[in-house]
Amino acid sequence: MHACHEHATCVEEALGAADRICAERELRFTDLRRRVLSLIWENHGSSKAYDIMEKLGGDYSAKPPTVYRTLDFLQENGLVHKINSLNAYVGCSHPLKHKDCFFLICSCCNEVQECCASHVADTLRDMAGKNKFSPRHTTLEIEGECQDCLKKN
Amino acid sequence: MHACHEHATCVEEALGAADRICAERELRFTDLRRRVLSLIWENHGSSKAYDIMEKLGGDYSAKPPTVYRTLDFLQENGLVHKINSLNAYVGCSHPLKHKDCFFLICSCCNEVQECCASHVADTLRDMAGKNKFSPRHTTLEIEGECQDCLKKN
């Protein structure tokens, strides 16, 4: 689906971007936050909160509030997104440029691709306007099958 | 937000449509199913499963599986939709014509308006195509403020 030849690069870039963003905003990119973001970036699928919790401490030494607070922090700063249709979380693939993005979710390989397209956003804004609605946040999640999986099957 | 001068009409229409749809498909529109759909149509907001459960039997005589099975039936037959961003359910406002719909959710008055627009669906399909993605189901939920609430505030 994606084209990351060397996935370690994805992780490093994500962590590097997080470092810079937190520095700029004078936020603390603590060890816990870094570990959670890193776990989320282990692959290009989405991660469930309780799976992250287990990975943080096999013995459940990390408790739910710890995980959810960390996820909240990462979301607030645009470093991860929640996929509402899955109750799961993905790393933002372009945290500084993120705007009006949406998600293509392959239910075969579970990968999630984050996309931006200004004309999609424009279309939605127009549509909202015609309905006299003032949008604040859009959830757009498209479930289906990615090219690789289509080919395989 | 919506323009139902006599909300009873909305409820009756919804129940009537359900009757017809179930008859056509040789499904049983049982008392329970009718009651749940009716409760959901009490207003134009979204309903939480556990609230429906309480209304079904103040003493919690209705248990979760009863409610969720009924909601599943109603969803499968296009009579209600789940709003993933709220974990809540709304009645479908046009069950026979439903196709590529999306939702405008006012976080002020909590009303949910269901909209269809073929050009929105077209735009999304094109976009998916450009990403070589074969979409199966789209979740599009726009949170914001409706005209009435904008005026009021």
Next chain:
DNA sequence: AAACAGTATGTTATACTATAACATTGCCGA
């Protein structure tokens, strides 16, 4: 250094959302 404030994390408990598995009931045709 000691006191302090503010942020981050730990801990315990609980709320909220949803499903599995099996029992019972009710409907309908053979």
Next chain:
DNA sequence: TCGGCAATGTTATAGTATAACATACTGTTT
């Protein structure tokens, strides 16, 4: 009437998320 199947009931449990309060860490002021 019997058998089969769909619907509902029942009990238990899984899965997702937050409230409330305690402790620890970071950096600043005195």
